[in-house]
Amino acid sequence: MLLPGSCLRYFVTNRIWDYSLTNHCFSVNTLDGRVKLPYFDKGMSKYFYHSIYSFGTAKLVNKHGKYFLHIPATYEVEECEDAEICNVVGIDRGINFVIATYDSKHKSGFFSGKTIKQKRAHYSKLRKELQMRRTPSARRRIKAIGSRENRWMQDVNHQVSKALVASNPKYTLFVLEDLSGVRPVTERVRTKDRYVSVSWSFYDLEQKLIYKTKHNRSLVLKVDPRYTSQCCPVCGHIEKANRNKKIHLFACKNCGYKSNDDRIGAMNLYRMGINYLTDSQVPSIVTAE
Numbered sequence: 200m201l202l203p204g205s206c207l208r209y210f211v212t213n214r215i216w217d218y219s220l221t222n223h224c225f226s227v228n229t230l231d232g233r234v235k236l237p238y239f240d241k242g243m244s245k246y247f248y249h250s251i252y253s254f255g256t257a258k259l260v261n262k263h264g265k266y267f268l269h270i271p272a273t274y275e276v277e278e279c280e281d282a283e284i285c286n287v288v289g290i291d292r293g294i295n296f297v298i299a300t301y302d303s304k305h306k307s308g309f310f311s312g313k314t315i316k317q318k319r320a321h322y323s324k325l326r327k328e329l330q331m332r333r334t335p336s337a338r339r340r341i342k343a344i345g346s347r348e349n350r351w352m353q354d355v356n357h358q359v360s361k362a363l364v365a366s367n368p369k370y371t372l373f374v375l376e377d378l379s380g381v382r383p384v385t386e387r388v389r390t391k392d393r394y395v396s397v398s399w400s401f402y403d404l405e406q407k408l409i410y411k412t413k414h415n416r417s418l419v420l421k422v423d424p425r426y427t428s429q430c431c432p433v434c435g436h437i438e439k440a441n442r443n444k445k446i447h448l449f450a451c452k453n454c455g456y457k458s459n460d461d462r463i464g465a466m467n468l469y470r471m472g473i474n475y476l477t478d479s480q481v482p483s484i485v486t487a488e
């Protein structure tokens with residue numbers, strides 16, 4: 200929320216404990232006594248329209264010469280129970296596709312990673328050129344490029360997670376690989392540089408999805424990532440040779456089931472979600488964050 204600049208003289212610290220907030224007025228105790236201030240209330244009305252929100256400790260922030268109050272607003276969400284789940288979506292994260300999905304209607308979905316790959320390559324080339332210059336201004340540029348790339352990637356993850364939640368009904372179980380171990384990530388990427396940025400981005404997408412599902416009465420389930428790309432989603436046969444990476448073909452050596460290999464991970468994750476709901480023996484982790 201944006202405050203008029205003249206109000207700043209009232210505040211001694213940047214943390215504001217004792218205040219009250221109504222639809223049009225911000226009221227706070229200062230050394231000069233109680234002060235009431237108007238504020239720019241664009242987008243704020245929903246916090247007053249619904250009485251479910253409670254406000255936390257406010258923080259005064261100066262950004263580009265304007266003063267903002269950052270106020271955390273919290274509200275209780277009703278949790279989704281396993282028994283209420285009506286839709287399961289397996290989500291495979293990768294590089295060629297940011298995500299590949301497979302859901303209860305047996306529909307596959309893909310979110311291309313091509314633009315991301317190109318943009319990353321562009322930033323990486325720029326960084327290399329700057330590194331060779333070794334000047335203080337080049338170092339500053341490198342830092343700025345890094346933050347810009349991170350903000351951009353976070354925005355992509357925001358869009359992807361938003362689209363996932365919006366295109367599925369309430370009471371959906373989203374199933375992801377638990378990538379807290381290193382191995383599955385290093386399988387997908389070659390250089391050390393990429394490993395860092397990819398795992399960071401996977402984690403970021405996961406956090407955004409967990410946050411958004413909570414608001415939509417849905418759940419995120421993280422499962423053991425082993426063999427999700429080698430296992431046949433039809434008969435369960437696991438063999439490395441099931442998958443031919445070069446021609447993007449999955450062909451089961453046991454039952455002969457064939458499919459594009461990018462779908463297989465998502466199909467297996469979907470199946471693990473179904474197993475989780477029907478068989479309590481499957482070792483899985485339901486996110487508790």
Ligand SMILES: [Zn+2]
Nearest residue numbers: 431434451454
């Ligand atoms: Zn098979």
